[in-house]
Amino acid sequence: MKSSTRILLIAGLSVLGLSSVLTSCDKTIEEPQRVAYTPADVDAKAGSWKTYILTAPTDVTVAAPASTSSAAYLAELNDLKTKSASLTRQQQEAVVYWGAGAVYRWNEIARELAARYNVPPASNADGKYPIPDAANPLADPKFPFANPPYTARALAYLSVAQYDALVAAWHYKYAFKRTAPSKTDASVRVALPVSALPAYPSEDAVVATASYTILKAMFPGEGPFLDAKLAEHRESRLWAGMNVQSDLAAGADLGSQVGAKVMARARTDGMSASNNQTVTAAMIEAAKARGLADVWVSQESPARPPMLPNYGAVSLWNFDRATLVKLRPGPAPLPGSDQFKKELAELQAIQKNQTREQARIANFWADGAGSYTPPGHWARTAADAAHEARFSEIRMARTLALVSTALQDAGVCCWETKFYYYTPRPQQFGVKTSVGLPNFPSYTSGHSTFSGAAAAVLSYVFPERTNEFMAKAQEASVSRIYGMIHFRSDCESGLICGKNIGAYAVSRGKADGSGL
Amino acid sequence: MKRITYLILVALLSLLSAPIWAQMPHDAIYMPRKTVCIAGMYGQSTWTEYWEGTLKRENLNIGRHTTRTAAIMPAIGVSNRVNLILNLPYIWTSTSAGNLMGQKGFQDLSAWLKIKAVEYKGLSVNPIIGGSIPVGNYVPDFLPMSIGMQARSVTGRLLLNYTHPHTGLYVTTHGSYIWRGTIRIDRDAYQADNRVYNTDEVSVPNAYDAAVRLGVVRRAWQTEVFAERFACVNGDNIRRNDMPFPTNKMQMTQVGWYGKIQPRNIGVNARVAYVTDGLNAGQSTSYMLGLLFQLNGK
Numbered sequence: 001m002k003s004s005t006r007i008l009l010i011a012g013l014s015v016l017g018l019s020s021v022l023t024s025c026d027k028t029i030e031e032p033q034r035v036a037y038t039p040a041d042v043d044a045k046a047g048s049w050k051t052y053i054l055t056a057p058t059d060v061t062v063a064a065p066a067s068t069s070s071a072a073y074l075a076e077l078n079d080l081k082t083k084s085a086s087l088t089r090q091q092q093e094a095v096v097y098w099g100a101g102a103v104y105r106w107n108e109i110a111r112e113l114a115a116r117y118n119v120p121p122a123s124n125a126d127g128k129y130p131i132p133d134a135a136n137p138l139a140d141p142k143f144p145f146a147n148p149p150y151t152a153r154a155l156a157y158l159s160v161a162q163y164d165a166l167v168a169a170w171h172y173k174y175a176f177k178r179t180a181p182s183k184t185d186a187s188v189r190v191a192l193p194v195s196a197l198p199a200y201p202s203e204d205a206v207v208a209t210a211s212y213t214i215l216k217a218m219f220p221g222e223g224p225f226l227d228a229k230l231a232e233h234r235e236s237r238l239w240a241g242m243n244v245q246s247d248l249a250a251g252a253d254l255g256s257q258v259g260a261k262v263m264a265r266a267r268t269d270g271m272s273a274s275n276n277q278t279v280t281a282a283m284i285e286a287a288k289a290r291g292l293a294d295v296w297v298s299q300e301s302p303a304r305p306p307m308l309p310n311y312g313a314v315s316l317w318n319f320d321r322a323t324l325v326k327l328r329p330g331p332a333p334l335p336g337s338d339q340f341k342k343e344l345a346e347l348q349a350i351q352k353n354q355t356r357e358q359a360r361i362a363n364f365w366a367d368g369a370g371s372y373t374p375p376g377h378w379a380r381t382a383a384d385a386a387h388e389a390r391f392s393e394i395r396m397a398r399t400l401a402l403v404s405t406a407l408q409d410a411g412v413c414c415w416e417t418k419f420y421y422y423t424p425r426p427q428q429f430g431v432k433t434s435v436g437l438p439n440f441p442s443y444t445s446g447h448s449t450f451s452g453a454a455a456a457v458l459s460y461v462f463p464e465r466t467n468e469f470m471a472k473a474q475e476a477s478v479s480r481i482y483g484m485i486h487f488r489s490d491c492e493s494g495l496i497c498g499k500n501i502g503a504y505a506v507s508r509g510k511a512d513g514s515g516l
Numbered sequence: 517m518k519r520i521t522y523l524i525l526v527a528l529l530s531l532l533s534a535p536i537w538a539q540m541p542h543d544a545i546y547m548p549r550k551t552v553c554i555a556g557m558y559g560q561s562t563w564t565e566y567w568e569g570t571l572k573r574e575n576l577n578i579g580r581h582t583t584r585t586a587a588i589m590p591a592i593g594v595s596n597r598v599n600l601i602l603n604l605p606y607i608w609t610s611t612s613a614g615n616l617m618g619q620k621g622f623q624d625l626s627a628w629l630k631i632k633a634v635e636y637k638g639l640s641v642n643p644i645i646g647g648s649i650p651v652g653n654y655v656p657d658f659l660p661m662s663i664g665m666q667a668r669s670v671t672g673r674l675l676l677n678y679t680h681p682h683t684g685l686y687v688t689t690h691g692s693y694i695w696r697g698t699i700r701i702d703r704d705a706y707q708a709d710n711r712v713y714n715t716d717e718v719s720v721p722n723a724y725d726a727a728v729r730l731g732v733v734r735r736a737w738q739t740e741v742f743a744e745r746f747a748c749v750n751g752d753n754i755r756r757n758d759m760p761f762p763t764n765k766m767q768m769t770q771v772g773w774y775g776k777i778q779p780r781n782i783g784v785n786a787r788v789a790y791v792t793d794g795l796n797a798g799q800s801t802s803y804m805l806g807l808l809f810q811l812n813g814k
Contacts, residue, residue: 008590
């Protein structure tokens, strides 16, 4: 008796002691900090790189700047000296935050907005799912529902606008060659590293305004939030002593011109018809005619119409429709076939005995409701890699444009495949999930397709990290098996198809005049 | 096995003597020095409606959500005025609809040190400190299926009791502050407070609880009604039609009944409770049944 009492006593006191030592009073959450750097290469020739929407940098105009010896410029310099002389703590924080990179931060902001809007609408009292209304974006349900296809598209347009705008900006920078304020007047106090890049028009203002134009169109309820970000970004360049007002004004003008041109494509890319539910009847008939008896059926209650059944018809970036048909994988194993039974048994075995490591992998890559989605996950991976490689703003934008257009191509291709085959989810055969079930057909896996495409592009941009990116894509793919919402065929075919899709973006990158 | 047989034997033998004192971290009942009471408890808590922020709703893709708990809870009389209570629950979750996979496992081991600091004519003042540490590597953010939140916690509690010496009528009230640590999740980004955190570290809000209990305690039995309040001091709301998250500001008020019969060294206790009001929480109905074994160490 005595000894067991003693054991209990020791156990109890240890729990009390340990919990009080380990329960920290400090609840601050530490996030990885990204800081400013001098780019490894300013990419002085980038004004001639191939653009996506612009036919040439001269599609947009920038007025010639006042010379650095003009009275107007000297007045701007004086104003800059006043603004950058002493900063409040808040101003310092803004300088550090935006100093990490204009493209980097606006991509991060886009991911945050995607997460904020990534929740499926709730059903109403009639058992129907109201459709988000772009004209009333903050009503319930909020517009948009930033699901993976929507987010892939938003990020693609964002990165394309940033990239095209920066190519034009580089063109004009080297046409005008107006030096940075601190190189004109050494008494300007700068808070960030200054490179050899000409300052007019300001690349920060270009990126900020182009990004603002895209994001405000993609997330129309976020006007005030985006206004504040735009204003702070521009101000931070003055506080940091990096740009005079005319650098910023010219950049903003250029950025909004490019933003408008890019949005013109977005308005006619077929996205507005992507949720056309009338197309599904013919898709189901076609799938049945090919021998599929058990087609996909929504597992939600009440049954929810499938997510964007016509997204497969949205415009592509890096290849044409004929290529898309060729890229579509062959059919999945039919329910009842030996291969199907084997793949179902694999999921049933995981459901019975999911390991903690399988759960961890499924959770890490889940990127479900309330997250920035798989395209956001890969955009973050790409932006972090480019930041670690000390890419110039324009090379960062090029990387993200290559990755994001490949991601949207992957989304379009995968959605076309999903609704072409219309295959059932494992949940239609009694399997549960540890990550939540998306509401659209199973074959092929979106995660696998997105990941294959992104990893292929990243392996081209960062060849020394190929193994790492390919391993990540493989893990993202198999995570959907571990989460029990995809059959192995869904994942394996999706991953291969994704890599093939990525190859088209890589070809573009190799031929874009960057020599990279 | 042998040890259990031995413990049961000791329990049965000691049936012949001694009064009983099965007790909890929220009462003013103390085990005498060198006695141990081991409670084995089973409980079930279910809800079909929950508060998504302030919006009360059902979820047809969950149906009825059930949490079952089996716990072992030894209480030790360190001295007549100092008791130590331990609790280790094993938890299962399930739903009646939808396809979310139930989770199960050992949750958090907690310990409570209860001290009768002042006693005067039936009135007592009892400071209590508690702590808990997760013992299972369960997933904390697959809510509402997760069995716990992986947060280490420390609780500071002050409990006041007045028991009428002749009738056993009593009133007990307590208030506590619960410090909860940060946790790590499997993902490296999540959304909370309307922003994205690019890390796997999550802050679980601190909380307070408070309760009032009215009852009668006699030598062999006890009965009481209670009202309890649990509330996170900060945190965010569940987003519209999204799943809960460990950062949520959970709050609830519940009322219930607790009773115990322990004529000798073996007894039973039972508890029923119903959540009347809440925020980011299920409107649960719960019951618990326990078997008590008292071991006298003299």
